[in-house]
Amino acid sequence: MARQRTTSGKIRLTEVAKLAGVSPITASRFFRNPAALSASKRERVESAAKELGYVPDLAARALASQRTEVIGVLIPSLTNNVFSDVLRGIYDASQGSRYSIQFVNTRYSILQEEKLLRLFQAQRPAGLVVTGINQTSESRAVMEAMNCPIVQIMEIGPDPVDMMVGFSHNEAAFAAVSHLIAQNYRRIGFLGARMDPRVQRRLEGYREAMKAASLLDPDLILTTPVPTSVTMGGTLLSDLISRVPDIDAVFCVNDDIALGVLFECQRRQIQVPDDLAIVGFNDLEFMASAVPALTSVRTNRYEMGRNAITMVMAAIEGNRPSTPVVDLGFELMIRRSSLVRRT
Amino acid sequence: MARQRTTSGKIRLTEVAKLAGVSPITASRFFRNPAALSASKRERVESAAKELGYVPDLAARALASQRTEVIGVLIPSLTNNVFSDVLRGIYDASQGSRYSIQFVNTRYSILQEEKLLRLFQAQRPAGLVVTGINQTSESRAVMEAMNCPIVQIMEIGPDPVDMMVGFSHNEAAFAAVSHLIAQNYRRIGFLGARMDPRVQRRLEGYREAMKAASLLDPDLILTTPVPTSVTMGGTLLSDLISRVPDIDAVFCVNDDIALGVLFECQRRQIQVPDDLAIVGFNDLEFMASAVPALTSVRTNRYEMGRNAITMVMAAIEGNRPSTPVVDLGFELMIRRSSLVRRT
DNA sequence: CAATCCATTGGTAGCGCTGTCAATAATCGT
DNA sequence: ACGATTATTGACAGCGCTACCAATGGATTG
Structure with a gap:
């Protein structure tokens, strides 16, 4: 006989479908590709979902579809001021999209980075942002096997894994x-x-x-x-x-x-x-x-973060940027501390 | 007929169990509660997992068990220096444990916080860390319904949702x-x-x-x-x-x-x-x-982050701290800029 | 020696969702 | 008007793992 799991009052997709008078599969499609539905069903599902306060179960979705809507971000430090600006850019760019960001900290260790990369691999992220261009060859292999858009940030160099945003x-x-x-x-x-x-x-x-x-x-x-x-x-x-x-x-x-x-x-x-x-x-x-x-x-640290996520998201949706390597440049801000030397 | 999903060369628990010569359920138990296995099976599963490079599928685990090993952290800002220290503490404390941290940014908005809290609720986190004590009553209701350990950080006050680490x-x-x-x-x-x-x-x-x-x-x-x-x-x-x-x-x-x-x-x-x-x-x-x-x-910002995660983890494991509210205090660092005034 | 207990182990049946394909309805061209 | 093409919709069967229960076997007890 069936076990008696606590089914927790959670609203499932089936409930929404029932209320909307459609099959669960149609309701599912509403969330992934609303354009595929007829206008009438779309509205019915939408209002049913709202009425019930439906929130999709991400774990079930990930398991069934074999992918997630998580963008992994590997940065070397949380303390450094420099990265907080990058993070802000990343956050702002992801805001409002369906992707969520998962930060991890490599602590300036390429071995730790390798380990974290493997961990991400097991979770099938939708995209990845990694810091710098000095990964171990193992890390590179993992990234290349990962079959998802990847942006290297903070600097640019030859031979990108996939995309790059940075400066020299x-x-x-x-x-x-x-x-x-x-x-x-x-x-x-x-x-x-x-x-x-x-x-x-x-x-x-x-x-x-x-x-x-x-x-x-x-x-x-x-x-x-x-x-x-x-x-x-x-x-x-x-x-x-x-x-x-x-x-x-x-x-x-x-x-x-x-x-x-x-x-x-x-x-x-x-x-x-x-x-x-x-x-x-x-x-x-x-x-x-x-x-x-x-x-x-x-x-341009903030822009670096912003661009990286924008590029990853576009690539996930199939719109790979025409130029995979973006040089954000730099600007010398000349102030009094380097005034011309008196001789 | 069955669909032809790309089964992706991923190693599943079943493979590990087969190699170890045990049932999948026993292999599963090895990861959740190794003490329940006999020593011989434990070793067999362990070596089989290592040999195959098995990495558990977190989505499947979350779906089947109806819970995750994610600790959600809500902070108001990524830019503020103050929080980077807290984050570091949080990170360090979670390092090596089986829990992973999911940061989200409320941007100093209690409405945004409420929204993010709802999002977390749908994901059944193992624990939660929230900043401050000024949540909306809606947020409080969500937190109370969430049935997971929660720590409020950065300050202490009366009427904690659950636990608190901070100072006055x-x-x-x-x-x-x-x-x-x-x-x-x-x-x-x-x-x-x-x-x-x-x-x-x-x-x-x-x-x-x-x-x-x-x-x-x-x-x-x-x-x-x-x-x-x-x-x-x-x-x-x-x-x-x-x-x-x-x-x-x-x-x-x-x-x-x-x-x-x-x-x-x-x-x-x-x-x-x-x-x-x-x-x-x-x-x-x-x-x-x-x-x-x-x-x-x-x-003590770093300690605040550390303590918060330590307390959450302990509470998840069933060892709730005896004192749910921890005052980390402060220290006045007196330096020359406030030397006694000449009169 | 039989009844009872505990420690291990395994079987069954999903968790909530979506990929694949098939079926149906609507639209179109000649 | 008829077959062909295209838009919608639905059915089925899992994704990989674990909760619950049952079964086994040896140890313990009266």
Whole structure:
């Protein structure tokens, strides 16, 4: 005999169909492809669903259809300001669509990323957003097997898994450092923390710009693997100054470091930019408010998130974008902290 | 006749059971309650699962068991620094458990919150974390009907839906303002933005402290409904000074405002704390680095997230905490920006 | 030694929905 | 007007897993 499961007063599709006077299958179609119904049935199902307060059971739907309406998002950090803007863009773009977003945190570990990717694979997401272009070959294999649209975000590079939205960290850093050189600075330090792949590429851009001007000196480069923070910015500047007392500018891999540098300058009575120019990266909101206002590289983080989801959703619906790789670029926001050097 | 569904090379529980030489039901039990199996079968199923790389189908599991292993988290903002710490705590605590976290964003709207709560209800989450104590009565009804552990975070108050982890914003603000009064400041301004319920309670704490010292003056209170930012801190200070030129201290509802105030002081050559004392709220990392270091109220955001998830998980497993309301308190971090006033 | 108990294990029948195909009604072309 | 094509609708049979109950066998007890 049948077990006596608690059928919980939940309204099922069958109830809606019965009230609407159609078969369950027709009611089901109403939710997936209303255009396939005749106008009269459509209205009947719609009002029946509303009357009963029907909410589809996602698990049953996923099981029967062998797919979900979940877009998985893998990001390396929840703490970093940079990602919160991306997340906001992702959220805003998904808002109002039928897709829901599932965030997971890779903690800057490509092995963790691989693991999470496998987990997603088992859940058949409708689409995927992954951070960066440095996945393990295992991860790549999983992604390629996954048969769903995938967008890599934060940077662009050759050989996309599927689609990409980002910008060139290398070029952005090159532009920032070239600006300092053009402003007549010569001993330009590089301060970096948490040297993730994108930060590495910023360092490369710095190197290229310095080399092109014959100003490259390994002593000017100071990095630490520890996570970034404002305090760390101060520490790094102190360390760099004691090693290279004659620096006249610093390029910081992010704005937290730049703010820490500014505070350290205030503490040491170093005039900015007269004694030391500062350039940051990302153009967080506070950079324009600081005293002096701090030059930074504006990156379109919100748009990155927005575009990524928009592209994934379009691809799920079968409208793959004509250009799978979108370069959102960057903009150098020149402010007083990198004013032309007095000679 | 049967349809020809693409059975996708996926490994099912049946395969595992067959390889292990047990019935599917026994294999199923291995994943849900391994202790119920004899040691020999347990090992056989375990190795079979590993050999085949079996990953359970969550949708099927959810459908059959009428529950999920998802903990839903409703937060008002993804951008706010404060929440990123909470999220991190939530993430860390869920790491390694069988529960997965589903974040949704209420955008500081209790109506949006209500909608999302209904959505969750349809998905039968194993547990829920909601922000704050100001839900609509509809939301409360939904939560009470949901029959799963629920933790309200960020603040504590009377009449919890189920459990609570937080602290008293009122008391924290009271302590901060009392500190300024004790330091001999008298004309203490209040600067607030995005007046969400918790910020309102901080204002209340300010009012109580000022009133107790007979210093309350409505002109000293300046708030704006727009979202908070560093720039807004500067703007608010400017506005307050033009209205009340004799202020000698400001209590800022958060650290971004406080930083903006500091920058504005630097711009206007106002000495901190000699001309103006500054106290912030949350004790973000940069507060200690600023020049001068800025006093703030340290809140245990990471622990809040951690505790919330730990409590939910325990409750799901049937071990409800003995004290359903946890006050994580706060700590006034006194720094140079609120040094005792010279008279 | 029989009656009882507990620990394991298995069988049956769905959970609520949708893919596939078939059936029917409506529309069209010549 | 007739067959052919196209729009709608319905029937059937699962998707992969687990709740419930029953059965088995050995241990325990009076």
